Amino acid sequence: xxxxxxxxxxxxxxxxxxxxxxxxxxxxxxxxxxxxxxxxxxxxxxxxxxxxxxxxxxxxxxxxxxxxxxxxxxxxxxxxxxxxxxxxxxxxxxxxxxxxxxxxxxxxxxxxxxxxx
Amino acid sequence: xxxxxxxxxxxxxxxxxxxxxxxxxxxxxxxxxxxxxxxxxxxxxxxxxxxxxxxxxxxxxxxxxxxxxxxxxxxxxxxxxxxxxxxxxxxxxxxxxxxxxxxxxxxxxxxxxxxxxxx
Numbered sequence: 001x002x003x004x005x006x007x008x009x010x011x012x013x014x015x016x017x018x019x020x021x022x023x024x025x026x027x028x029x030x031x032x033x034x035x036x037x038x039x040x041x042x043x044x045x046x047x048x049x050x051x052x053x054x055x056x057x058x059x060x061x062x063x064x065x066x067x068x069x070x071x072x073x074x075x076x077x078x079x080x081x082x083x084x085x086x087x088x089x090x091x092x093x094x095x096x097x098x099x100x101x102x103x104x105x106x107x108x109x110x111x112x113x114x115x116x117x
Numbered sequence: 118x119x120x121x122x123x124x125x126x127x128x129x130x131x132x133x134x135x136x137x138x139x140x141x142x143x144x145x146x147x148x149x150x151x152x153x154x155x156x157x158x159x160x161x162x163x164x165x166x167x168x169x170x171x172x173x174x175x176x177x178x179x180x181x182x183x184x185x186x187x188x189x190x191x192x193x194x195x196x197x198x199x200x201x202x203x204x205x206x207x208x209x210x211x212x213x214x215x216x217x218x219x220x221x222x223x224x225x226x227x228x229x230x231x232x233x234x235x236x
Binding site for chain 2: 034036041042043044045046049090103104105107108109110
């Protein structure tokens with residue numbers, strides 16, 4: 001079964017510092033990968049997605065992620081954190097597996113990003 | 118584009134009553150909608166997959182008789198929590214996906230969620 005692991009349930013950075021949120025997937029076939037952001041009491045907003053084209057994917061709000069097949073990783077980065085980036089971030093993958101799993105999103109555990117002034 | 122709405126955004130109900138939550142795709146047709154449940158400080162748990170005009174497919178451990186899902190049109194899916202109990206209190210989020218075929222692997226667009234509190 002496919003799984004998505006986010007290392008670090010909480011990440012704290014200073015405003016202006018680099019943001020790095022880690023995500024690893026386990027799948028024999030590289031899936032489509034996504035990063036979503038969730039603000040308190042809201043749904044999820046898509047930041048970016050990897051769909052087997054360019055390995056470096058740029059998203060909204062200055063975020064980007066790099067797909068590394070050799071490391072089965074899809075880490076999310078932003079060069080300079082802003083206070084408004086404080087939220088919870090979810091990495092997710094869509095399964096290539098056949099049957100009932102096809103097309104379903106598997107979510108990581110989430111990482112809460114705190115940005116200090 | 119690709120906006121998904123949910124109604125209501127929050128609801129408080131008494132134990133034993135039923136609650137209906139609506140999920141609408143406002144500017145696109147969604148062949149598939151998903152219903153998730155999210156407990157505090159936890160990730161999203163898929164409850165069921167809903168395809169227009171057919172019965173929903175429930176994930177293992179989700180009671181289909183308790184969580185009734187209807188996908189009557191390409192823009193509307195409803196989740197009814199029947200005979201709600203306090204343990205059903207949670208944040209319910211729906212999402213919608215466009216299209217068929219390879220786009221089954223594409224992104225889902227999420228609604229803003231519904232906070233259900235059962236007293």
